[in-house]
Amino acid sequence: MRTPWTAYASLAASMALVGSYVGLSKLLVLVFPIFLLAWLRFGIAAVAMAHWVRRGGDEAPLNAHDRRLLFWESFLGNFLFSICMLFGIARSSALAAGVIMAALPAVVALMSWAFLRERITAPVLAGIACAVAGIALVSASKPAAGAADSSLIGNLLLVGAVCCEASYVVIGKRLTGKVSAKRISALVNLWGLALVTPFGLWQAFGFDFGGVAAGSWALLVFYSLAASMVAVWLWMTGLKHVPAASAGVFTVMLPVSAAAVGVLLLGERFSLAQAAAFALAMAGVVLATRPARA
Numbered sequence: 085m086r087t088p089w090t091a092y093a094s095l096a097a098s099m100a101l102v103g104s105y106v107g108l109s110k111l112l113v114l115v116f117p118i119f120l121l122a123w124l125r126f127g128i129a130a131v132a133m134a135h136w137v138r139r140g141g142d143e144a145p146l147n148a149h150d151r152r153l154l155f156w157e158s159f160l161g162n163f164l165f166s167i168c169m170l171f172g173i174a175r176s177s178a179l180a181a182g183v184i185m186a187a188l189p190a191v192v193a194l195m196s197w198a199f200l201r202e203r204i205t206a207p208v209l210a211g212i213a214c215a216v217a218g219i220a221l222v223s224a225s226k227p228a229a230g231a232a233d234s235s236l237i238g239n240l241l242l243v244g245a246v247c248c249e250a251s252y253v254v255i256g257k258r259l260t261g262k263v264s265a266k267r268i269s270a271l272v273n274l275w276g277l278a279l280v281t282p283f284g285l286w287q288a289f290g291f292d293f294g295g296v297a298a299g300s301w302a303l304l305v306f307y308s309l310a311a312s313m314v315a316v317w318l319w320m321t322g323l324k325h326v327p328a329a330s331a332g333v334f335t336v337m338l339p340v341s342a343a344a345v346g347v348l349l350l351g352e353r354f355s356l357a358q359a360a361a362f363a364l365a366m367a368g369v370v371l372a373t374r375p376a377r378a
Contacts (some may be wrong), residue, residue, distance in 0.1 A: 092334070094322030099337035101315045105171060105307050106181055106338065107345025112307060113174040115300045120291060122166045123284020126277035129312030136270035143264060153259055154268070158275030161252025162312070166276070168245035169219060175238025181346075184242040185339040189215040191250035192332025199254055202327050207371045211333040214368035221361045250333070256320055257328040265320035272310045307368065333368050340366070 112121055139145065146154070173181055189212050198203045203210075259268055323331050 091322040091325035094318045095326060095331050096337050097333040098315045098318035098322065099309050099352060100341040101318070101333050103341030103343075104345055105310045105315075106173065106185070107342040107350065108303060109170060109307060110173050110346075110350060112169055112300065112303060116304070117287040117295055118167065118170045118174070119280060119283035120164075120287040121170060121304075122280045123277070123288070125166070125308040126162075126273055126280060127223060127284075128305060128308035129149045129273050130270075130277050132309055133266075133273060133313055136266040137274070139267065140264055143267070144262065146263070149200060150259070150262055153255055154263075154271050155275055157252060157255045157259060157268070158272035160248045160280065161255070162276035163279045165248035165252065166247050166280075166311075168241045168248060168338055172241030176242060179340050179356070181242050184239060185246060185249075185335070187216070187243075187246050187297050188222045188249060188335035188338060189298070189333045191246055191278040192253045192335060195250050195254045196328035196332065198258070200257060200328055204331075208330050208333060211368035211371040214371065215333065215336050217361075217364050221357055221364070249338075250332070251322070253319075253332055253335070254328050256323055257331075260324040262322055265317050265324070269313060272316065276312070284307060292367050323349040325371040333371075334375065336366070336368055 109121075116124065135264065169181075193204055193212050198202055256268070263271075322334075
């Protein structure tokens with residue numbers, strides 16, 4: 085049976101949205117302390133998704149195993165990913181984040197093989213190879229003149245974010261068969277809010293909220309709804325119909341959009357090698373979405 089193209093579109097849109105807010109968060113970490121930013125994000129999204137928490141009439145009650153999966157989905161894919169990404173992007177650039185995040189397809193495929201026992205098909209392997217070749221091409225090239233510097237600790241934190249996001253994909257695949265996409269989005273966001281609240285309150289004391297410009301508040305609302313609500317719902321909707329290894333290839337949309345934000349909105353320099361790398365990433369998406377023969 086062929087996978088519906090709406091599922092592929094949901095996965096691609098989700099990762100493109102994640103990439104856009106990864107790039108734009110470079111602006112937010114200049115205004116808000118990291119933990120306060122994460123706390124505000126989860127809090128705004130919790131209000132917006134309050135009506136998604138209730139169990140649907142066709143859903144079975146959550147058992148202990150499902151609750152553990154929801155916790156780890158939030159701890160790794162929401163809480164730790166946000167902290168690693170925000171601290172990493174503060175010490176790096178949007179383009180560097182895009183390059184490092186291009187490793188996501190390979191990490192997702194390996195985790196889905198190890199934990200879900202999914203078979204990695206030849207087209208998916210070719211797609212992963214394209215993504216890996218893209219990151220190797222950019223890593224081997226010299227940065228463009230005027231490009232922002234990236235620290236080692238910043239890049240390592242971004243690698244940690246890659247591993248957290250890959251775990252999020254694999255755990256999410258187990259959840260989508262039992263819980264609706266909207267309810268997963270709401271519950272993992274509530275867990276994220278609970279985890280970061282002590283740190284957020286600590287940084288909120290003494291922070292000058294009145295000194296934040298209206299544009300920064302608007303960007304914060306977009307970041308909150310995109311990161312915790314829309315992107316998660318789109319991803320879980322698509323993941324329900326697509327194997328985790330194949331879905332992982334769509335994570336190449338994250339570095340593409342993150343780099344686009346860095347170039348178009350943040351004024352970062354874009355090289356010919358990076359253009360070739362992102363062309364390889366898009367080729368990986370085409371290979372992964374080829375219909376399998378019966």
